[in-house]
Amino acid sequence: MASTLNLIGSLAASSAALWRGTMSRPAARQPVKTLQLYEMENCPYCRLVREVLTELEIDVLIYPCPKRGERFRPEAIRLGGKAQFPFLVDPNTDLQLYESADIIAYLYTTYGECKIPSMWRLKLVDTTSSMLASGLRTTKGMFARPSSPAQKPLVLWGFESSPYARLVRERLCELEVPYIIRNIGKAQWQDFALTPIRNRLWPDFEHLSENRQALKAKTGQVMAPYLEDPNSGVSMFESDEIIDYLDETYGRLT
Ligand SMILES: N[C@@H](CCC(=O)N[C@@H](CS)C(=O)NCC(=O)O)C(=O)O
Numbered sequence: 001m002a003s004t005l006n007l008i009g010s011l012a013a014s015s016a017a018l019w020r021g022t023m024s025r026p027a028a029r030q031p032v033k034t035l036q037l038y039e040m041e042n043c044p045y046c047r048l049v050r051e052v053l054t055e056l057e058i059d060v061l062i063y064p065c066p067k068r069g070e071r072f073r074p075e076a077i078r079l080g081g082k083a084q085f086p087f088l089v090d091p092n093t094d095l096q097l098y099e100s101a102d103i104i105a106y107l108y109t110t111y112g113e114c115k116i117p118s119m120w121r122l123k124l125v126d127t128t129s130s131m132l133a134s135g136l137r138t139t140k141g142m143f144a145r146p147s148s149p150a151q152k153p154l155v156l157w158g159f160e161s162s163p164y165a166r167l168v169r170e171r172l173c174e175l176e177v178p179y180i181i182r183n184i185g186k187a188q189w190q191d192f193a194l195t196p197i198r199n200r201l202w203p204d205f206e207h208l209s210e211n212r213q214a215l216k217a218k219t220g221q222v223m224a225p226y227l228e229d230p231n232s233g234v235s236m237f238e239s240d241e242i243i244d245y246l247d248e249t250y251g252r253l254t
Contacts, residue, residue, distance in 0.1 A: 003240055009136055010163035017133040020119075020126075021051030021160025024185025024209055027058055028113035031092050034180065038063045038076040038087040041141030041173035044130035045100035046086040047160070052104050052120070054160040054185040056112055057211060061153055061180050064173040069144040071176040141170030146252040147177065151231050154179040157215050158224035159186070164239040165225040171243050175250045184211045184224055195223040 035053075037060050039046035053060050063072040065085055073083060080087050080096055088097045093110070097103050101123060108116045120126065156172070156179045158165030172179050187209045190198060198205060199221055207213050212222045219226060219237070227242045228235040232249065236242055 006140075006167060007163055007239075010166045013133040013136045013166065014161040014163050016129055016136055017047065017051070017161065018125075018129050019161050020129075021047075021054040022186055024054055024057040024159070024183060024187050024211075026210065027056040027107075027111040029111050031058060031090065031111060033091040034059055034061045036061045036063060036089040036091070038065050038072060038080075038089070039085045040064065040066055041166075041169045042134050042137050042139075043085050044127060044134045047130045047133065048100045048126055049086045049088070049103050049107075050160045050181070052107050053181070054183045056107060057183050057185060057209060058107065058111060059180055059182050059211075061178065062169075062172070063178050064176050066144040066173050066176065067142055069176050071144075071149065072178070137166075137170070141166075141173045143174065144176055145174045147175040147250045148252050150177045150229075150250060153230075155182060155228040155230070156180070157182045157184055157211070157226040157228075159184055162224045167239045168225045168227065168242050168246075171246050175246060177246065177250050182211050182215070184209060184215060184222060187212070191222075195221055198222075 035058065037049065039062060041064070063075070065073045065076055076087050077083050079089065080098060084098050086100055086103060088103045097106055104120055105116055108114060154177060156165065156168060158181065186192060190202060190205055193201065207216060207222060215226060216222050223237055225239055225242060226235070226237050234245065236245065
């Protein structure tokens, strides 16, 4: 029951955020080295940046910096000088950037190699809707909980507006577990079909998105979220099971 309500809340948050971060159109140029984002899951400004990363199908290494977090917050402050999130580090250009609007402009011009789409110029609409989405998630994905460190970053296949993937990201943030997002936003109308239906109707369906192709080659299907933990060799679909796994593996009782 609690998890159903949580999912409905997550669905409401995606609707409040106007389902940005659903569609993907690969960036003209993909970063050679993975971008790094210091952020908080439920920060409205961080959400806007993650939405753009889905839209450009750019993978990103997330360093969760929840409030009261002690694992990556000090590193973000050491690198950038202040505790403000989102904070982007691009090892390809040696650039470090605060301010969501500047980060979004940077991503579009550097990797999209295009002007910022007009929807991203409606800053009041974007920010207000993202704040509403954050409000609907209350304190989820906001505060650190006791945890053990992960030696290597986990890998999460998903896309920003996925209500299921959000539940997993919230827990990863609270546990301060670093992870790489492999963005699998939707690129074709068939991508909107539920996975079992798509598998049945079009078993040989070829995804346009490279990340979707890679996930299908790996698992035989495309569904979000899919978690891989290189520390244990465990990998799994299903948000409920992933969250249980994260709690058991990285959660620490006080
Ligand atoms: N104008 C900035 C605002 C960023 C901002 O206010 N972020 C908040 C989180 S939503 C923050 O960093 N708070 C400091 C903290 O949580 O310690 C942007 O668009 O990036």
